[in-house]
Amino acid sequence: MLVLFAIVVGIIQPRFLSLDTLRIVMLAVPLIMVAAMGQMMVLVARHVDLSIGSVLGFSAIVAGMAFRDIPEMPWWLGFVIAISVGALLGLANGAVVTIFRLPSIIVTLGTLSLYRGVLFLISDARQVDPQYIPRPLIEMSQTSPLFGIPWIVIIALGIAFATYLFLDHTRIGRQIYAIGSNPSAAPLRGIRVVPVTLLVFTLSGALSGLAGVMYASRFGYVNPSITGVGFEFTVIAAVVIGGVSINGGVGTVLGTVLGVILLGAVSVALPILGVSAFWQDAIFGAVIIVALIIDRSVRQSGIKGANLGRPSVNAPSVSTPSAGIGA
């Protein structure tokens, strides 16, 4: 899977490099990258989080309103606020999913709309204008500490590396894979499924919150009806194209990073290649479907497909999620 995508990126990348768009790609992807790390963990645990776009908008609006209404607030507190708000919203998702044992897709479809509605109420449907966003925050997208790489790109890469360490080198990280590959066997192995699932949703929310404050930094405003709308589909496309299986238990950070970069490169390349921006959504949709089919044919030799996550068919998992990392 990974090698395949590395080849795909390798074929496409040179053309973009020659167009000198690397910098634009770097600025386009950090938000997707950060949220994709959260979404990846959720998918690995055999769930899905559709609410991240609204969580992003919610956290960004709360942080933006704090900037506007409390001018003396230090700018870094915006990060703390956005991440905690995101974590709370994610925790709420996880709580409904685990307590009532409901499918996460329907729950988060509900909170997608619920959070967006509440964010309209608290923001009074008013945009947070650019003059209220602190200078240091905006400069994070423009200035760089080393090699001309902007701060928000470094944050995104740092988050990706931290996710790698967490998923591959901690006990809880490995337990997420165990839950995803076989939810009914996981408790028999002594894994406490509920707390781990809660943690996964909380992390997804927190990372979307971080993406929210990065949105304020990157675009310099927060708008209740624009910020984060449709973001979930972009992120899911990036994660699925990165080789994360929607059947849970399979997926690597490196694959997700490549998926994000590929998607960012495609979206940046379209206007440069003279393709109308109208094509973007259609291409994202096609990308999700093609990635699903590839994932399916790759797995066909291994696991027998478990439809709709019915675990009974899913015999002892032969997936070795970490195998790809070294490659």
Next chain:
Amino acid sequence: MTSADTDMAISSRDAAPPRPRWQVVLIRPETVTFLLLILAAIGASWLSPFFADIAYILESFTYYSEFAIVALVLTMVIISGEIDLSGASMMALSACLFGVTFQAGFPIPVAIVVSLVSGALMGAFNGILVIHMQLPSIIVTIGTLTLYRGLAQVIAGDRSIGKFPSWFIGLDYRLILDVPVPVIIFFVASPILALFLGTTALGRQIYQIGTSPIAARHAGIRVRQIKMGLFIAMGVASAIAGLMTASRLASVRYDLGTGGELQMVLIVMLGGTYIFGGRGTILGTFLAAWLLVIIATGMTVANIAINAQLTVLGLLLIFSIIATNAIYARTQR
């Protein structure tokens, strides 16, 4: 005799005593929907005198009738154990194809056929991915949701296509016996689908597929063909809904029906259909559609902004699946 005795002994030891008949009949999700509907109607008429006016409610229903009609078919898809989130996007793409065909100089009937055929093809594409590629319908239709809406944007751009002849537009203003045509369509479609699902062999087989696909296959039910039929029906219903929307708005744009997937799923879930398949009724969906109309119109009358209404819709969706799950857990186990 002895074997019958032991059977009796085993069954009386293992199985709980059968529940009183009134409980079986009354404690079911549709009852909750019905009670909520009455509550909402009382609450709304207390809020605004307009609600005593049946014509006002019927008129309001025309705004939601398109999603409600798709929700009827979505009910059957969910009962069969699958889901289709791409309905609203199929509405948009088929309506845009209709508009583009008309603009290219073809007569309206040809454009309508193009739109219906495109709906069937889109549904079949979903079906092929889910049934033949054996991909989970939930993620497939998230992909096609983006894809179909994106294609609508590609063929229609961001302009709106209009100038349809006057006999085509304004479907919601045509009245038959004082009832707007979209409401009539919903009223006619509901009992037909309810009879199909409830009394025909094919309809009962849909329940069986949703309860246990493997057992259904062993029982000789043609699972793949039936599921394929449901996905195609979903596409055609979406195309019809797209045409109705085009008629009501007198124009089409790529963003037609945006967010409709939430309302469709919400109507089905409010109607007490079990998200894991195998249970649910058209009657529940029928009642839930009215419930949603009364709640949404009530909020509009109470001057709650459309965007803030999302809060209530999201809460309702979560509440309804929790309630339905709890009721099924109580009565069926």
